[in-house]
Amino acid sequence: MAGISRWYFEAFELRVPPAASRHVVWREMLWQILATVAVAVGAWYLYWRWSQSLNMDALWFAIPLVVAETLSFIGLVLMIFNLWQVTDTPPQPPPATIGECEGIDEQRPPRIDLFVTTYSEDPELVRLGLEAAKRVTYLAGAEIKVHCLDDGRRPAMQRVAEDCGANYITRPSNEGYKAGNLRNALELTDGDFVVICDADTRLFPDILEKTMGYFRDPSVAWVQTPQWFFDLPEGRPLEAAWGRRLGGLGRGLARGLQKLVGPIRLGGDPFDNNPQFFFDVIQRRRNGANASFCCGASSIHRREAIWQSALRAYATAVDRKVDDFVKEVRDPESRQALEAQLRHQFAVDEIVTPYKFHVSEDIYTSIVLHGDPDRPWRSVYHPEVLSKMLSPQDMASWTVQRFKYAAGTLDIAVHDSPLYRYKLTLSQRLMYLTTMWSYLSSLWNWMFLVSPAVYLFTGIPPITAFSLEFFKHFLPFVICYEIALLVGAWGVPNSKGRAIFMGFFPYGLRALWTVLLGKPIRFPVTPKERQSGNFLRLVRWQLLVMLVILLSIIWASYELFYLGSRSDESGYAVNVLWGLYTILLMSNYLRAAIWRPVETEATA
Amino acid sequence: MSRRTSGWITGRSQLAFLIGLILASGAIFWLEKIRFESTDDPLGSFWIDQRQPPTARVLDAGARTLIEQWRPKLADQVAALSPTQYPSVVLLAYASCLKADAPCATQLRPLASEALEQVAAGATTWPGPLQPSLALVALTLFERNVAAPDPRPAWQVVARWLDGLDEWSLGGLHGLAQFISRSAALTGNEFAAFRSYASLRPVLETADGLTRLGEVRVTDLSRGLGLLSITFPRSPLAKILLWHVCTGWPGGLEQAPLVTAVLCWSNFAAPEVNQPLATRLSDSDLTELSPLDTAIVLLALTTLERGPLLVGN
Numbered sequence: 001m002a003g004i005s006r007w008y009f010e011a012f013e014l015r016v017p018p019a020a021s022r023h024v025v026w027r028e029m030l031w032q033i034l035a036t037v038a039v040a041v042g043a044w045y046l047y048w049r050w051s052q053s054l055n056m057d058a059l060w061f062a063i064p065l066v067v068a069e070t071l072s073f074i075g076l077v078l079m080i081f082n083l084w085q086v087t088d089t090p091p092q093p094p095p096a097t098i099g100e101c102e103g104i105d106e107q108r109p110p111r112i113d114l115f116v117t118t119y120s121e122d123p124e125l126v127r128l129g130l131e132a133a134k135r136v137t138y139l140a141g142a143e144i145k146v147h148c149l150d151d152g153r154r155p156a157m158q159r160v161a162e163d164c165g166a167n168y169i170t171r172p173s174n175e176g177y178k179a180g181n182l183r184n185a186l187e188l189t190d191g192d193f194v195v196i197c198d199a200d201t202r203l204f205p206d207i208l209e210k211t212m213g214y215f216r217d218p219s220v221a222w223v224q225t226p227q228w229f230f231d232l233p234e235g236r237p238l239e240a241a242w243g244r245r246l247g248g249l250g251r252g253l254a255r256g257l258q259k260l261v262g263p264i265r266l267g268g269d270p271f272d273n274n275p276q277f278f279f280d281v282i283q284r285r286r287n288g289a290n291a292s293f294c295c296g297a298s299s300i301h302r303r304e305a306i307w308q309s310a311l312r313a314y315a316t317a318v319d320r321k322v323d324d325f326v327k328e329v330r331d332p333e334s335r336q337a338l339e340a341q342l343r344h345q346f347a348v349d350e351i352v353t354p355y356k357f358h359v360s361e362d363i364y365t366s367i368v369l370h371g372d373p374d375r376p377w378r379s380v381y382h383p384e385v386l387s388k389m390l391s392p393q394d395m396a397s398w399t400v401q402r403f404k405y406a407a408g409t410l411d412i413a414v415h416d417s418p419l420y421r422y423k424l425t426l427s428q429r430l431m432y433l434t435t436m437w438s439y440l441s442s443l444w445n446w447m448f449l450v451s452p453a454v455y456l457f458t459g460i461p462p463i464t465a466f467s468l469e470f471f472k473h474f475l476p477f478v479i480c481y482e483i484a485l486l487v488g489a490w491g492v493p494n495s496k497g498r499a500i501f502m503g504f505f506p507y508g509l510r511a512l513w514t515v516l517l518g519k520p521i522r523f524p525v526t527p528k529e530r531q532s533g534n535f536l537r538l539v540r541w542q543l544l545v546m547l548v549i550l551l552s553i554i555w556a557s558y559e560l561f562y563l564g565s566r567s568d569e570s571g572y573a574v575n576v577l578w579g580l581y582t583i584l585l586m587s588n589y590l591r592a593a594i595w596r597p598v599e600t601e602a603t604a
Numbered sequence: 605m606s607r608r609t610s611g612w613i614t615g616r617s618q619l620a621f622l623i624g625l626i627l628a629s630g631a632i633f634w635l636e637k638i639r640f641e642s643t644d645d646p647l648g649s650f651w652i653d654q655r656q657p658p659t660a661r662v663l664d665a666g667a668r669t670l671i672e673q674w675r676p677k678l679a680d681q682v683a684a685l686s687p688t689q690y691p692s693v694v695l696l697a698y699a700s701c702l703k704a705d706a707p708c709a710t711q712l713r714p715l716a717s718e719a720l721e722q723v724a725a726g727a728t729t730w731p732g733p734l735q736p737s738l739a740l741v742a743l744t745l746f747e748r749n750v751a752a753p754d755p756r757p758a759w760q761v762v763a764r765w766l767d768g769l770d771e772w773s774l775g776g777l778h779g780l781a782q783f784i785s786r787s788a789a790l791t792g793n794e795f796a797a798f799r800s801y802a803s804l805r806p807v808l809e810t811a812d813g814l815t816r817l818g819e820v821r822v823t824d825l826s827r828g829l830g831l832l833s834i835t836f837p838r839s840p841l842a843k844i845l846l847w848h849v850c851t852g853w854p855g856g857l858e859q860a861p862l863v864t865a866v867l868c869w870s871n872f873a874a875p876e877v878n879q880p881l882a883t884r885l886s887d888s889d890l891t892e893l894s895p896l897d898t899a900i901v902l903l904a905l906t907t908l909e910r911g912p913l914l915v916g917n
């Protein structure tokens with residue numbers, strides 16, 4: 001473990017991952033009942049919104065808001081479909097021979113390649129991943145090889161790889177980035193299975209023993225395990241923080257407050273990096289529909305599936321290109337001659353991409369494998385954490401990572417949509433649509449943020465009145481959905497995730513704009529070390545929303561209480577509360593931008 | 605060949621979905637039934653501060669002159685209409701003349717008979733729920749008046765049509781919904797949700813509620829409240845709310861459509877109405893009225909002479 005004392009995450013090394021949430025049948029049924037009620041009551045609310053509540057004299061305001069609500073409701077229905085039920089794949093004993101995985105009579109033990117990809121990360125950081133990979137075990141006789149895939153062509157990295165007893169692989173260019181790096185390694189290795197790790201991934205020794213059994217089903221192409229960021233800052237208890245500033249009084253106040261609202265910690269992870277909701281709730285519940293997608297690191301792949309699908313995609317791409325050229329040639333002989341010539345040419349030009357050369361290569365490759373027209377592959381989501389890794393530790397890294405996710409997914413949605421391009425089941429299409437819809441939501445989420453300010457400044461409501469009729473329709477829907485989600489994701493926190501989701505619109509819109517203009521999506525590697533600097537610039541739009549809402553509240557209060565020029569107390573109250581809630585949501589971005597780790601967790 | 609995952613949703617999940625749907629239907633049904641303040645205040649009127657309507661207009665010389673000038677013109681306009689196209693207008697206009705015992709009753713009787721036959725034959729396509737409601741109140745008057753043709757076959761047809769009306773479809777018809785509901789109550793099948801005036805609160809209680817409602821819907825509101833006042837006995841709340849509309853008309857009552865102006869004038873004699881309407885009524889061109897409004901104005905004039913349509917004979 002040379003050099004570990006350098007790292008800020010040294011203090012977290014002994015942390016243990018959270019267990020996968022327990023599947024409780026009665027709770028799942030309760031969630032499903034509540035979710036159904038929420039959808040039905042939500043539809044009733046929307047019917048009322050469209051048919052009876054629009055302010056006909058301010059359609060410029062009323063229509064965009066009700067459209068935003070409708071689109072948001074569609075997203076909610078898709079999310080409920082996604083979270084509908086847990087269907088774990090029953091674990092199987094690990095296969096001792098490759099024959100048990102291929103359905104053939106071959107008795108040799110399986111060969112497994114562990115790929116640790118890197119580009120510019122500190123070689124000492126990668127060393128930790130390589131050492132962890134070397135400790136991975138499997139049944140006697142199995143051949144496990146660790147490979148360091150360095151796209152940085154760095155001698156220092158090569159030395160570290162050799163130090164660790166890993167095979168060092170590099171290439172002359174960075175074509176295809178991570179996907180190209182993986183393709184290069186696949187060409188130079190011959191394992192039956194491949195484990196993909198990022199530079200900061202540290203596999204647990206038993207990852208293969210717990211996951212290889214799923215490959216007994218010859219249709220399983222990959223197994224994804226949850227990613228666990230073991231370095232998430234937990235923050236400091238409120239008593240300690242307030243006690244330090246205010247002494248005994250502060251500690252007393254902190255205790256009193258926590259008696260009311262539960263434990264509070266300050267300085268914790270402000271980025272909502274905790275992927276537990278995504279993996280343990282979203283990904284896990286896609287498993288039943290065979291729609292859990294690959295997330296890159298900590299996944300195990302069947303080489304045959306990757307190559308077979310890639311070669312089929314290659315042949316299809318060549319055919320398509322040839323067809324595009326020859327379809328207008330009428331003379332059969334000329335067409336045949338041209339076809340032969342072009343096929344050769346295109347076969348040389350086209351490249352085989354086991355992992356799609358794309359900014360979101362993992363989800364893209366998943367779509368290709370799930371939707372393979374001749375041999376649709378299966379994926380398995382294994383719910384137990386079997387590796388650990390590092391989270392983005394500053395606003396810049398976080399923004400780059402989330403922008404990449406958004407732009408990559410939207411690019412697939414726009415240019416190669418799984419909704420109609422692949423042979424997927426309806427459930428799979430809906431699951432992929434859920435992911436795409438969540439990134440499209442930046443198009444309408446901003447309406448919810450600016451609406452209170454518009455009302456408070458102008459006094460023009462988007463609905464006929466903020467009356468009891470409004471609350472009668474709105475509250476049952478919201479309350480029912482909140483309770484449903486609480487039950488459905490029992491024990492897995494997600495409140496910060498939703499705040500981040502609402503404020504994501506500047507990055508989401510930028511991602512969409514980039515995709516629609518056909519600009520290249522920048523592919524900077526997510527920094528694995530803390531960056532320092534002032535990140536307020538990155539959250540300027542969220543700050544602007546906060547400022548505008550604050551001004552609108554001041555203005556409306558002045559009109560109501562001082563000038564007496566408005567008499568809409570109920571509308572004022574609703575929109576002030578809505579505005580304050582929005583400020584609270586946006587403040588998460590402000591906190592993230594100015595966040596610094598607390599001293600006890602700082603780099604040693 | 606790999607196993608495609610279809611039918612992955614378990615029977616237990618499907619059962620939960622069904623239970624959810626049943627619960628949601630019950631919840632929606634129950635929520636739809638909730639009318640705030642319905643127990644203590646079935647008419648949803650607790651929010652009305654000023655509960656005393658202003659002085660009612662009496663039939664003075666000026667009013668008599670106006671009636672004498674307008675009624676023949678309005679009757680002529682109705683007489684020019686096709687009874688098959690405008691049955692409710694013809695029936696309401698005839699009912700007004702009949703109630704007033706005016707010569708136009710004789711003039712409109714053949715048309716009314718024709719309209720009655722058509723309605724009784726079920727051959728009428730109503731453009732909305734207001735027209736059959738107007739026809740129903742007219743037919744109800746005929747039933748009480750020996751001089752009128754037999755309305756019963758037509759009454760049954762209209763009553764059945766109103767029975768089949770979806771209560772939800774009245775949402776958003778401010779004022780008109782209350783009139784339609786009260787008209788339907790003549791058949792014994794009232795739309796209970798719209799007995800109450802609570803839904804008008806957001807419009808009438810806030811300073812700019814009428815402005816926000818927009819001219820078309822605020823005119824409908826005045827039609828609905830006005831019709832309640834001039835058709836049914838004991839409609840003080842409708843009158844009070846009509847007063848709110850008359851005095852709060854965006855831009856002043858002189859800007860209001862003629863039908864609203866007449867409804868305000870015929871119901872109230874307060875200066876807030878007299879002043880702006882002094883020239884508005886004398887300069888009016890009656891041909892600007894739609895067929896429906898022609899019949900409503902005719903009824904308003906009759907009410908001034910004889911009281912609401914369904915009071916007395």
